[in-house]
Amino acid sequence: MKLDIAKGLQKRKNQLLEDWMSLQLADAGLREDLMSNEELREQSNELIEVLLNTISEKKLENIESADFDPVHEILSGISISRARQGFSPRETGIYVFSLKEALIKGLQEDYKDDPPALIEAILKISKLMDSLGVVTFETFIKGREEVILRQTDEISEISTPVIRVWEGILALPIIGTLDSARTQVVMENLLQQIVESGSTIAILDISGVPAVDSLVAQHLIKTVAATRLMGAECIISGIRPEIAQTVVHLGIDLSNIVTKATLASALKHAFSLLKLEVKKAQKEKAAI
Amino acid sequence: MDRIPILRMGHFLLVTIQIDLYDRLATNLESDLVQMVNKTEAKGVLIDISALSIVDSFMGRILGNIGSMSKIMDAETVVVGMQPAVAITLIELGLELKGVHTALNVERGMELLKEKIGSYDREPEDDEDSTE
Numbered sequence: 444m445k446l447d448i449a450k451g452l453q454k455r456k457n458q459l460l461e462d463w464m465s466l467q468l469a470d471a472g473l474r475e476d477l478m479s480n481e482e483l484r485e486q487s488n489e490l491i492e493v494l495l496n497t498i499s500e501k502k503l504e505n506i507e508s509a510d511f512d513p514v515h516e517i518l519s520g521i522s523i524s525r526a527r528q529g530f531s532p533r534e535t536g537i538y539v540f541s542l543k544e545a546l547i548k549g550l551q552e553d554y555k556d557d558p559p560a561l562i563e564a565i566l567k568i569s570k571l572m573d574s575l576g577v578v579t580f581e582t583f584i585k586g587r588e589e590v591i592l593r594q595t596d597e598i599s600e601i602s603t604p605v606i607r608v609w610e611g612i613l614a615l616p617i618i619g620t621l622d623s624a625r626t627q628v629v630m631e632n633l634l635q636q637i638v639e640s641g642s643t644i645a646i647l648d649i650s651g652v653p654a655v656d657s658l659v660a661q662h663l664i665k666t667v668a669a670t671r672l673m674g675a676e677c678i679i680s681g682i683r684p685e686i687a688q689t690v691v692h693l694g695i696d697l698s699n700i701v702t703k704a705t706l707a708s709a710l711k712h713a714f715s716l717l718k719l720e721v722k723k724a725q726k727e728k729a730a731i
Numbered sequence: 732m733d734r735i736p737i738l739r740m741g742h743f744l745l746v747t748i749q750i751d752l753y754d755r756l757a758t759n760l761e762s763d764l765v766q767m768v769n770k771t772e773a774k775g776v777l778i779d780i781s782a783l784s785i786v787d788s789f790m791g792r793i794l795g796n797i798g799s800m801s802k803i804m805d806a807e808t809v810v811v812g813m814q815p816a817v818a819i820t821l822i823e824l825g826l827e828l829k830g831v832h833t834a835l836n837v838e839r840g841m842e843l844l845k846e847k848i849g850s851y852d853r854e855p856e857d858d859e860d861s862t863e
Binding site: 627630631634635637638641642643665668669670671672673674675 | 810811812813814815817818819821822823827828833834835836839840
């Protein structure tokens with residue numbers, strides 16, 4: 444009599460789970476700091492239950508069918524949550540492939556007396572588990588990419604603050620490389636703030652920009668021209684010696700733009716444009 | 732035919748563009764404005780474009796033209812209230828509106844004009860703006 448792969452495995456469910464758990468726990472790279480053993484057991488139990496309920500002799504013929512959707516779904520969930528928790532791809536891979544090992548061990552016992560059937564069963568199961576492994580990696584990477592995307596958004600959001608340093612003076616410290624997309628964001632933010640606060644002077648501080656090439660300079664010039672069109676004056680500050688060197692070597696003409704070495708001198712210039720004076724208080728003078 | 736009203740206020744001419752300009756209207760405005768500058772001997776022209784949300788290269792050029800024309804007829808031009816999106820568009824089109832002064836709003840624009848005219852009355856070449 445021919446044994447049913449699925450039925451045999453379903454009968455061994457508890458043993459499989461134990462085998463799988465011991466295989467996972469035996470791995471040197473087990474991350475107990477990220478997930479406790481109880482959680483791991485719960486997660487594994489859930490997956491193995493769904494998997495064993497889904498497989499049957501017939502379904503194993505076609506592992507691409509929609510019958511395996513519940514398994515894929517649960518595996519994707521586990522994989523994505525692992526990606527977010529900071530598991531490495533290797534750890535997630537071992538999680539799935541140790542299940543394969545446990546299943547094969549179960550099969551070996553089921554088909555002890557029938558080697559040709561054993562080979563067939565093992566081939567089927569390993570084909571299924573490989574496809575599940577692929578799904579795991581795909582979703583794992585997707586999860587990681589989501590994390591990266593979210594961080595990129597965050598960086599671009601927090602990296603362009605417009606600061607009101609004085610009545611009528613805005614400062615915009617630019618940190619990181621200026622590309623076209625960021626220039627657009629910077630420009631829009633700055634112009635919007637100029638309208639909202641009614642400021643007449645904007646200081647662009649580029650001391651946090653690692654390198655200025657002709658493209659970056661072009662973007663800066665554009666921003667300055669746009670602020671001028673709005674009716675505000677734009678000062679560029681934070682020109683480091685290296686930046687000055689590259690700008691001159693590249694032959695970029697910044698002579699139409701007010702440039703200052705530091706934010707402090709830019710602010711001083713802004714004060715003089717607004718006809719403001721900053722003085723030491725008289726009292727302090729008397730104390731000295 | 733539609734026309735953009737040109738208001739006279741002392742030495743200045745005031746134009747507020749309340750609707751989106753189409754090409755014909757813009758060319759009419761250009762010629763009307765030059766006529767008015769001539770007729771009223773205005774010293775300054777203030778154009779408020781705060782309601783203008785769409786601008787193309789033609790409009791940008793008309794604005795630049797008005798500035799240069801007024802300049803040779805001895806009047807300063809100030810464009811006020813430009814929307815951020817309009818400013819970005821003009822820059823992307825490569826139109827920097829040289830020869831036109833800009834200000835944030837009508838109030839600031841008026842101050843700027845008075846300053847310009849005042850300095851002009853005393854000494855002809857005193858330009859603190861970095862436009863030229």
